[in-house]
Amino acid sequence: MRARFDTLFGRLFGVLLVAIVLAHLLAFLWFKHYGPLVPLTFQFVSLIIAAWYGAKLLTRPIQRLSDAAERLSENLDSPPLDESGPREARQAAHTFNLMQKRILEQIQQRSRMLGAVSHDLRTPLSRLKLRLEQIDNEKLQGQMRQDLDDMIGMLDSTLTYLHEQRTSEAPQWMDVQALVESLSENAQDQGADVQARGHCAPLQVQPMALRSCINNLLDNALRYAGDALITLEDSREQLVIRVIDHGPGIAADKREAVFEPFFRLEGSRNRNSGGVGLGMTIAREAAERLGGQLSLEETPGGGLTAVIRLPRV
Template identity: 75%
Template structure:
């Protein structure tokens, strides 16, 4: 019997049953005391001189003795029971929804507490098992790709040494370029996998100081990087944000030779724009550039550097911070990367 009422159905049914029984018991009790009065006794009439009987004056019944009070109580009690029952039904769904949202941002988010009615415990247990399996699969995939990428570096390094024995200078240069591209792809893959495995805690960060530092470092290296705007500190994953900004700035420098970083702060969010005046990207290709190893033809290809992981790393870093990254046209020509980061 106890197991039956430990289910969501049992709790809701019991709640409504108790509310209905209490409402009816009160109604019966009320009408028992304030119901229709019995007929008056004979002595309650006074004989008039003309021989007629006149009833004695009776005290008026109180206003609360009518049916309005018990009916109002029944109505209110049923409304409260329905409200609490709906809350009882929606609470496990809200907990599951919040856990799914945390999981979409961080695979290492804490598991659901397996408490409450039987259905809620089963749902929490299933969700925790799913989270564990996803985490194991991602970790296994990362280990496998990392091992393959790492092990390939050794034969590629040997090939670079053996290139010195080739007498054809032109062929040697072409093969060295191909090997450098392959090694660059392996390094980028390892960096990408490291970004995926990293579970960084959030800290308050002076984003304005970070952007100023990145701009000044680039200027010291002779690069054209400008900075404007102000903002207050933001709670972020510092390494993830730095990685994202570095990739966006490097992307702008690679294809346009310049970059301009603008900060636009508000109460709800911080918007960071990385602007260039390069060739830009067609609107129908902007989502595709966030795919791993995707490269556009023309100016944005392997010959200009990169292996197609920079934008992927940047997008995933922003999403781990709860924001989103999009690409827009720069007025006058070029590409603008818009990073939206929520506050709170």
């Protein structure tokens, strides 16, 4: 008998059953002494209270599970869900915690494998670069050295991308305007034509994620256009950061595709201008970790404008 009332159905049924019996019993006593009006009102109020409590009892485990899922989406290391309550709630919490544990184990295993692969690949690649010096054909030597540099670059970019996916930061207040001006000055020191305009109030963000997002967009603009303009547009609802260039731009039907890992436009598939196709992917995922959005637009007069929209909460 006790096991039956350990379920969510049993508890809800019990609450409603007790409410109905109690309402009718008390209504009978009131009717006997004071007439028919009061008991009907009492029954109505009792059933409303029972319905409210039953609905609360029914939605509480679902709300706990929803809150835990939201915490998990923001931080994989969030505390496990408390496995208490009715049997269905305990089963759901146990399954959720098991899922979280398996996700963490898979990510840790992947990180260990990538670390081992990175170490094991770098050693023979370094040996190959040394052995290239023994080749007399300078043209062939240059081509092979470029191939090895491309392989090392792809390896580094892939590991950076996977590290960005795993990294979680605590949000903190940051002077975004100072960050943008610093990135602009650093690029100018390296000979790049980068300007920053606009003002904004501090914003609560994950600093590494925001820096990574803007850096990748800036690198993309400098790679294909040679210059960039970063603008800030602040409001009560959101902060809009634009990275503007006047390069070749991207066709409208390709602007979503460039956010896919390892996707590169045909025009960029050369060693001088093309990356490995992860910069835009890293930028969008960083923007989404900040609770924002990243989209691409055409620059008036030609070029590409990357737009980051970060909410103020």
